[in-house]
Amino acid sequence: MMASASRLSLSNFHRPPPSTTIAELKPTFTPHTQPTNPTPESDATPSCPEPRKLKPSPQLNRWSRARAIRSGHKLDRPVSRTKAWEMDPPARSPETEVLQSPPRARDDDGELAAGKSIYMVSDGTGWTAEHSVNAALGQFDYCLVDRGCPVNTHLFSGVSWHFARGLILLIFCLRNAISKSLFIRYLRRLGLKFSPFQRLLEIIKQAAKEGAMLVYTLADNSMAESARQACRLWGVPSTDILSPITEAISSHLGVSPSGLPRGAPGRNFPLSEEYFQRIEAIEFTIKQDDGALPQNLQKADIILTGVSRTGKTPLSIYLAQKGYKVANVPLVMGVALPKMLFEVDPEKVFGLTINPVVLQTIRRSRAKSLGFGDDARSNYSEMDHVRKELEFASRIFAQNPAWPVIEVTGKAIEETAAVVLRLHQDRKNKCSMPRISKRY
Amino acid sequence: MMASASRLSLSNFHRPPPSTTIAELKPTFTPHTQPTNPTPESDATPSCPEPRKLKPSPQLNRWSRARAIRSGHKLDRPVSRTKAWEMDPPARSPETEVLQSPPRARDDDGELAAGKSIYMVSDGTGWTAEHSVNAALGQFDYCLVDRGCPVNTHLFSGVSWHFARGLILLIFCLRNAISKSLFIRYLRRLGLKFSPFQRLLEIIKQAAKEGAMLVYTLADNSMAESARQACRLWGVPSTDILSPITEAISSHLGVSPSGLPRGAPGRNFPLSEEYFQRIEAIEFTIKQDDGALPQNLQKADIILTGVSRTGKTPLSIYLAQKGYKVANVPLVMGVALPKMLFEVDPEKVFGLTINPVVLQTIRRSRAKSLGFGDDARSNYSEMDHVRKELEFASRIFAQNPAWPVIEVTGKAIEETAAVVLRLHQDRKNKCSMPRISKRY
CATH class of the missing domain: 3.40.50 (Rossmann fold)
Incomplete structure (x- = not known):
């Protein structure tokens, strides 16, 4: 199925100019300073049951909720954040400032116990992000799950044109009898929109809602730039893992990076x-x-x-x-x-x-x-x-x-x-x- | 053997204050602007035969040497480099400036074909560095080994007190009959000195000699700082892979990193x-x-x-x-x-x-x-x-x-x-x- 899909080409499937992406999509996002779902459990991933490995202790949850109520803190963290962990923080636009609230006092008790989230986004396999986050978390294992500050990681891989195109074509091939509107509705139900930029922004939006930080490895420069802009706009602390090392190697070799993620067409793995x-x-x-x-x-x-x-x-x-x-x-x-x-x-x-x-x-x-x-x-x-x-x-x-x-x-x-x-x-x-x- | 070694403790085996490390060791290094070994083959690793996987094509070597001779470039890159790829370049001391030569013109032909080196240093397993470099190199595969710009990576793992101590104790246990001077000579022959700082500096010195870039994942902050200083001093372009993500997570969780690499005592892997x-x-x-x-x-x-x-x-x-x-x-x-x-x-x-x-x-x-x-x-x-x-x-x-x-x-x-x-x-x-x- 995917085989035939990836061999097809869709000529009218163009990439929009990256500079317009944020501007186009911005109006669709309203910061959830007053979350529609008041309970923290239902706020994070409304339609998504927790996977097998995520078993937060009910006792821990009760305890942290009780502390939060006592201290007057909300467990569902508001969207605005203290600091974006970009290595080269650009000047913030007035528009950004409006969205940002003043720095928040740290709440070491309730919120830590409830578990912080790290979102990992990749236009490739995502294993580099996973590996790096895992290595870095090694330095916090003295306080992770058994000691009251569990961390949840969420890997979103294949956020790329290649993947989106492949999947859309796959569905198109399977359901070519259905009407266009039904097809788009079907895609939306899957949480997939045509553009990986849109998918990227959906993820960052969700990260902002959940009070998560973002770690990304995006080979495509325009995607990385979009992530950077969106994180700054919505106050999500973010770290670009791939660019520093790619840029350093590029300078060392004196050649430019291809900007193609793993699995992209034209980046076939050789039978070496x-x-x-x-x-x-x-x-x-x-x-x-x-x-x-x-x-x-x-x-x-x-x-x-x-x-x-x-x-x-x-x-x-x-x-x-x-x-x-x-x-x-x-x-x-x-x-x-x-x-x-x-x-x-x-x-x-x-x-x-x-x-x-x-x-x-x-x-x-x-x-x-x-x-x-x-x-x-x-x-x-x-x-x-x-x-x-x-x-x-x-x-x-x-x-x-x-x-x-x-x-x-x-x-x-x-x-x-x-x-x-x-x-x-x-x-x-x-x-x-x-x-x-x-x-x- | 290692079992008993790691169970022992050496009370007089203290870590020197990190601030003094660079100063102490600096006089031992003279930049090799005129390499003692004039042929590029013997310059890189004098006593080390190339491992199995390194099979540079003789034709490629001849070709690149011929081009280098024609263009007047040396194949063994001089120590001074154009740019240190630190994300936050600190102000350079006058002393550093003396050691640094002005930016060099890029030589795209001969040198690229001879193969550039990437040194990876870790105080843990080194897999994060290897994984990240591998992922980044994925963006240059259009020009790697088969297209005339091969890259050699060299992983130096376990550059830590824990590893040094374990190995020294192991040898000490085995050879406790030998004299101190013989013991130290034995260690030197293995290329291991007492301090991982010294080992780190040896590696960076070698990277400078070979015209390599350095990528490091050093959980120990003083080690990372030493690497940064030494790279700046000797003009080795360097990228710290672990610190940005560790700092971002630290800020997100509101707790400090342990600074302990994998395999360090007190960082035992739990039987989860x-x-x-x-x-x-x-x-x-x-x-x-x-x-x-x-x-x-x-x-x-x-x-x-x-x-x-x-x-x-x-x-x-x-x-x-x-x-x-x-x-x-x-x-x-x-x-x-x-x-x-x-x-x-x-x-x-x-x-x-x-x-x-x-x-x-x-x-x-x-x-x-x-x-x-x-x-x-x-x-x-x-x-x-x-x-x-x-x-x-x-x-x-x-x-x-x-x-x-x-x-x-x-x-x-x-x-x-x-x-x-x-x-x-x-x-x-x-x-x-x-x-x-x-x-x-």
Whole structure:
């Protein structure tokens, strides 16, 4: 369906001049200083049920609402904001000033507990915005969900002409019997308007209503400019993630950026050697999982070994995504290790170890999810067994001093992967400045 | 080994006051305006052989060297640079000005072809820097490796006290019999000095020498400040990726960032529900690969179907990493599809399709790498067979109109994943503003 859609072209489907977009659309927005939906729950996303992962504690909600009532604050934040976090704040027009209210006192109690929102908008996949926000949020995890200041992120990806055109054509192809007005009504019901500029402004409008901040990665310059203007106009704090780095690279290379988001026509992903290498690595790693096919260990770039639940599988998969063929060999007491493990280059073998208490917690959770009976569980997750198995692993590691042993306790998969790759590159390159290099 | 190292504490291992770092270290650096190694090949990383992925075409090198000689340009760029791409350029000290030469004319020919370098420095995993640079480079792919302006990226991760301390302790534990001077010499040979500030400055010095630009994600404020100062001093164009978004979020939440990079002590990764969910999704997806265990299709969040080599496996794995349980069912002519596929909720089934010419190219490469004989190859990758199989898939898709069909031609795995998740969320939430939401 999408296949045929993306191959068609709609000649009368032109992009409007970006300079007119804000002006055209401005009158349609009335700032909701007095929200029509007085309850905070219904205000944020009127027709949208909360997705699975969003489970705000009812107790927390009651508590924050009670505090808000006591303090006289509204939980639904008004549209006007204190400060726009643009790196280069332009002078505000008088019109903008009218829309803006004076700086507001911070309400650290009720509102924080209710959860702040971060909107992420992208004309591509949105993964860069998600990744960057996730990394930055890492510095606030001391106060996130469990400590009373949860953050909700909302990713709006594919806000681009390409996506809009593809989707409209898709629907058009499916419903070409319907009348134009019905077609437009159908589109509106989906929340999609013809122009991605309109979609962008709808999102920013919603962000203003919800008191959210906006983070955007918009390769198309006119889209980025529209986002900037709309955020300034409606007082939404915003950060452009992509432009600073794109501009810096542009200046460094001495060439201009294409302005095309990922997935745009004319920006087809090439079937490069790297692409095939990555696919091959993933397929190799899946086949090699959990000690399967030990005869292939020789072909692996990296071999991981450790007792059950040290995270060998997810780590293997993460490294495979980066183009490394990974094999993992479990260490199980009483089960002989494949001979091949001791015959391969020891420089590519990595041991994983973990704190026994943490391992027991993970194994208990695992045993529960697998529906193990009490007997099986005791053998697998009881402290005595866990300790013995870790000692067994330690002895094997001691017998193979060339294998680095990585402590995975309290590390995310990405962190362990970074350590493995750092050591892998250092050992391979014997480099005075350890680095992971790549050619584009 | 690292396990025991990270559990130890070194009481006399204090962090020096950051303000003194640059001043202390400055005299050790003499700008290499006249490089000691006259050939560009040996100048960049004297003791470091190029890693596997870096295979500059000899023809390209000869060509660029010839052009450089003709134009009188040096291939090894001098240390002084035109512009530091700091978002908030502070006033330069007179001392800085002395070190800086006047803006240089751009040399678009020889130097571009030789390949420009981007250094990425992180006190964490470095994946945010890598991801952002990769996304930004997407806008220059019209001129990257195949078009004569290759870019080399070099990732230096774990440039932090935590990492330095861990590694030093590791070596100390291993070699505690050796003398202090031998120990320090050993460390120097590894290119590691005691202070991550020193390591940071070494990297920036090398970037200046190589004419590279610097991109950094340093959670530790004093490290970020040192990077900024050193880059300004040595004329290295630099971009701070993390600070703008961290500051914006800090202001939005009304709390300060911890300043701790990933993997730092006290920033242990929690064993959250999300962590277990992700691991479970990866394990489910691996077991379910290539149509295995069709009785489990019911348990999947997303089911992908398509003919061989439409990228079902890498796409499944990518989505699994994001916490979705994915099953993939191959469509093979003459092989009956599992009944369960038509019994599950059709809203979670996605068809993949691809251009036959591209599919043939991919299959040929696959057949070659698998070492298929000519007979087997003809059946698998011949155009007639490819077309028939795609028609067979189309018929199945037509019989199941509720399955969206995604065209994967020319799309990276990440792009197809974005489309799948967008549709998945839209269908699940019936939301007026399609979005992917998450709670932190």
